[in-house]
Amino acid sequence: xxxxxxxxxxxxxxxxxxxxxxxxxxxxxxxxxxxxxxxxxxxxxxxxxxxxxxxxxxxxxxxxxxxxxxxxxxxxxxxxxxxxxxxxxxxxxxxxxxxxxxxxxxxxxxxxxxxxxxxxxxxxxxxxxxxxxxxxxxxxxxxxxxxxxxxxxxxxxxxxxxxxxxxxxxxxxxxxxxxxxxxxxxxxxxxxxxxxxxxxxxxxxxxxxxxxxxxxxxxxxxxxxxxxxx
Ligand code: ATP
Ligand code: MG
Numbered sequence: 001x002x003x004x005x006x007x008x009x010x011x012x013x014x015x016x017x018x019x020x021x022x023x024x025x026x027x028x029x030x031x032x033x034x035x036x037x038x039x040x041x042x043x044x045x046x047x048x049x050x051x052x053x054x055x056x057x058x059x060x061x062x063x064x065x066x067x068x069x070x071x072x073x074x075x076x077x078x079x080x081x082x083x084x085x086x087x088x089x090x091x092x093x094x095x096x097x098x099x100x101x102x103x104x105x106x107x108x109x110x111x112x113x114x115x116x117x118x119x120x121x122x123x124x125x126x127x128x129x130x131x132x133x134x135x136x137x138x139x140x141x142x143x144x145x146x147x148x149x150x151x152x153x154x155x156x157x158x159x160x161x162x163x164x165x166x167x168x169x170x171x172x173x174x175x176x177x178x179x180x181x182x183x184x185x186x187x188x189x190x191x192x193x194x195x196x197x198x199x200x201x202x203x204x205x206x207x208x209x210x211x212x213x214x215x216x217x218x219x220x221x222x223x224x225x226x227x228x229x230x
Contacts, residue, residue: 002080006034006069007165007196009055013064016054016219024050025061026219032196032212034165039201039210046216048200052168055198057081068166086159088191090170092151096140099128099154106158114161121190122157123183124150148172149180156187167191169199171206181205 009032016025025047032038040048053059054066057073066073073081086106094102103115110118115135119125127150131137137144146154152172159167169188176184185205191197192209201207208227215223215230223230 001083002071002076004069004071004080004084004165007084008032008034008069009166009196009198010067010070011051011054011064012067014054014061014066015063016050016059016061018050018059020062024219025054028064028220030214030221030224032198034196035194037192037197037199037209037211039199039207039213040216041201041207041213042216042222047219048216049170050219051216052087052170052198052200055166055168056085056087084164085166085168086162086164086195088152088155088159088167088169090172091148092155094139094146094151094154096138096143098133098136098138099131099144100135102139103154103157103161106162110161115157118157118160121160121187122153123187124153124157127153147180148174149176149184152184153187156191160191165195167195167197167199169197171200171202173202 011028011030014025014028015023017023040051042048054061057078060074068084100115103119104110116125119128128135131144139146188206199206201210207213210227212224213227213230214221
């Protein structure tokens with residue numbers, strides 16, 4: 001297993017098409033320093049989520065290269081690559097199992113205490129303690145139900161447990177109440193600390209907390225800069 005140590009990300013002349021005809025990502029060039037928080041914004045269909053998929057090698061770009069710490073991501077195994085990347089999906093899904101096992105899924109040998117710590121940092125611990133059997137509560141059909149914001153915090157706890165160098169986050173678009181908003185913000189702050197983060201941002205606070213914002217349109221960066229300059 002190859003270990004990436006720093007988490008710098010370099011996309012160089014990246015071009016991608018899903019069908020081999022229509023260009024979706026066009027000459028995409030960007031360099032993120034280790035620990036930099038990058039927010040991707042822009043109109044629907046611009047290619048924001050596609051960039052995240054290319055970083056995770058869900059798809060491979062037809063042209064150009066993507067490098068992490070100067071190493072082409074195609075030159076290491078998928079396992080090595082994905083070991084250093086944590087993904088918080090737009091619609092996280094849980095297994096028909098306990099909350100404990102659902103969080104532990106990203107690091108199977110994690111102790112109970114490690115799971116509690118991750119859930120505290122993800123601002124979901126107190127909520128879990130309110131469930132009838134706390135961490136032993138089952139999710140799914142006859143189990144506890146979680147809201148979208150809670151699901152996303154479980155997904156954040158999973159990634160915190162994994163401790164990757166790079167985070168990919170496709171933010172949910174759904175509106176949440178003020179308290180949930182501040183809990184998610186706290187969870188994200190802990191998640192992003194010291195990690196290179198690519199976020200498809202919908203929430204204003206994520207955009208204003210970013211180090212750099214990339215405005216994506218038709219598969220290219222049309223504008224970039226820190227929040228105060230855009
Ligand atoms: P949104 O803000 O709506 O999430 P986005 O910027 O994330 O949009 P993408 O999901 O990256 O946009 O999609 C970019 C383009 O690629 C769109 O035209 C979309 O229709 C197309 N596309 C996305 N996924 C696929 C796929 N699996 N197969 C073919 N085309 C796709
Ligand atoms: Mg998207």
